[in-house]
Amino acid sequence: MAASGESLFLAHPPAQKPLISTGLSFRDACIHHIENHFHASRIYIVVSASLSKLDTYRSFESEIVKSIARVRRGIRPYTPWSDVLEVADDLCDTQPDLIIAVGGGSVTDGAKVASLAYANDAHTVEDLERLWAKSERASRIGFEAATRIASCRIPIIDVPTSLSGAEYTPTATAVDTRTNHNVTFRHLSMTSDLVVLDPELSILTPERVWFSSGIQTMDQLIEGICSDAPQESEETRKLLEHHLRLLLPNLLTTQKDNASLDARLHSLLAAPACFQALELGLGASHGIRHHLGPLGVGHGETSCVVLPAVLRFNYTYGSHELKSRLNRVRDAFWSEPLVAEALKAQGLTHEESDAADVVYAYIKLFGMPRSLAAVGVRREVFDFLPPNAHRDFWTQNNPVPLSTKDILMILEMVADDSSWPSFPSAKKARIVE
Template sequence: MPSSPPTTTWSRWSGTTGPARTLRSGQCATRFIHSAKPFEGDARREHLVADFLENHAYRIPGAERVESGVGRVDALRKSVTRLGASRVLVASSKSVVEKTPNVDRVQGALAGCAVEVFGGCRQHSPESDIEAMIVAIARHGADAVVSIGGSSIFDTVKIATSRHADRTGAEPIPQIAIPTTLSAGEFTYGAGYTEEETQSKKLALDPRVAPRIVVLDPEVTIDTPAELWLSSGIKALDHALEAVWAIRPHPYVEPLALEAIRLLFENLPSSRDPANLESRAACQFAAWMSISGAGASGMRLSHFLGHQIGARLHIPHGITSCILLPSVMRHLRDKTLAAQGRIAVAMGLSRANLAPEKLADAAADRLETFIADLGLPHSIDAAGGTPEDIDAITVASFAAATQLGLADDLPEGPESIRRILLGGG
């Protein structure tokens, strides 16, 4: 194969000298060091060249505009004006409304154009919440929704605006999303919801209802509970890892996913201090990068199983990733060995003449330790599940996996799922 030019990458470092640019958003500055060093030398370049020659399709998955920086939420009225809206429904959850100043701050920034605060969005987006929001939109003639919180809130809004449009024959009303976690649902047009009668998680896809504007302001994350913030960071890692070891990897997506892994391993631990806005902003950008695979790469086992156990056991999205991700990594090792080597390097591990299998094992151990050091639950029983729950989830999940074309990753059928859920890989 002819030699290829060096790959240019962007990596964030602390206290490193060299050619640099400072990227500023509002009052928040993050320093990136430009390096001509490729991700992993010649082998990495050959991998990318091979990917470039494949047939690919990529759909831009999310917002048409991302506004970022400390204090950016205070400019919300300009964002609403940009959408041509004047009657805004504010959507959030009971905890965000009652335990943080964020909704009051949003209402103040909207300067009188908020018609109602819909504070009833619950975890995993039950259908009854969706229907209640549709009623609120119609009652006020709302022409935009500003949502603030995590992915369950954004999912509720996306499905509500989609169904409202279908029922009225109008275009969906536009959304502005302000995330307080790192789950990154604000960057996609997909939404999960819970069918309450069966307690099963369903997926809705409607390209019309991705939030038009996303506002990344680290200040609004200050009051996010520590476990929620950190576990949603593991959810972002989940997105990134699944993009790298995807069944249909994409050469545009992978560099972003690898950079997301680097940024999260470097910044998520220090972001435990709510006052460390630089680390929190870096994590927000990492979450944005991590979700780029939604436009091309699709999901694999961790994301899929996370939705299954989350809806059935009422476990938050981020905690499902803490439970599943190391085990899924071990389970997929032999099928995704080269990808796991690149992931290991992004985590900060050295190849050091390790065999590919040993490097992948070291990466899974590194991930498991990383999660544990953050003080997060990393087993179903630690999150409140029981052996009986595992039995029910195993059977239902394998049937769903077969429908989604994921059965090839489960060579022993339901028993493969059982081992993953029990942490055996």
């Protein structure tokens, strides 16, 4: 039941979770649902290290201190398996009846994977590897294999402070600390139970993280629109386009007015569609960027670097149907007056631009890095990065089949800040059916 002043609705009806809460501060919403929805008395909290030091969060913790079983302050970037196992051991020790995750994507993914590990008695990296292998196999062959994995049994409240969208999906990524590979765990039970959206809390998020995580959500929406999902998925594509048009101007507004709570809330409300994008299928932007993270590149910054190059490659070598979907992405940018004005100021026109052009220009508006050199990745990684990225689940799902040489070509497009314009325009390139 919703509290007074709260809006409570399902993110993906008819699915029964997650519920989304808006209209209250995260403190008031969490306290209401702890008492009235989850009836929790032993709460395990995972909170970002920086947020845990702020009075806004500390006042919440002090309010529910008698119900707290333990607090984990911080999950390292990209969610290392060692951190996941520490949280899973905490869950074994404390036996909580509710998990609350407050922070960005690494905190969200850490809570989700730890919950799955706890449910499946995974206590070592070898256990975690077997669990990942089961979830990977289940994602390829269907529900029967997934039933061999025990479901998460501790409900989760997520309070996101960035725009990664991780709280809405039944997946989570974490880095195998033995190999430095970023892998994806998948199970339907991993989706959060309640997501509390507090735009005022998000003001505390560093601007670079806020903007880059917004680009990360944009990446997911675009790759979902461009996926090779069947024609029956047209309504879902239209939903993704709607959320893309919701995100683009509102994220830009938060750059001009950091304290615009309305624009922040609407940006946050674009992220739930990441679930539908995942259902349609992602592509090589996600497959490649998964392997940039362990090299020290921030979550959202990997999207800033890789997405335009993948879109240019797909537009150049994709089918006419794919080119049409990419043009729909381009048109979504030009349909928003605030965004169109900003694109024109960079010298673009609707008629002469493609999806890669507008995405590259949009990212540039936020001052985000747009090359591997800008994020400290040198050409030496070109020896091992293409084969690693080629094996990724989402790279294999790209609407244009890729070889390791193709991935190398994509990396060359964004090797440094002078590389991007040198790639031939898709308008002059052949279309490979």
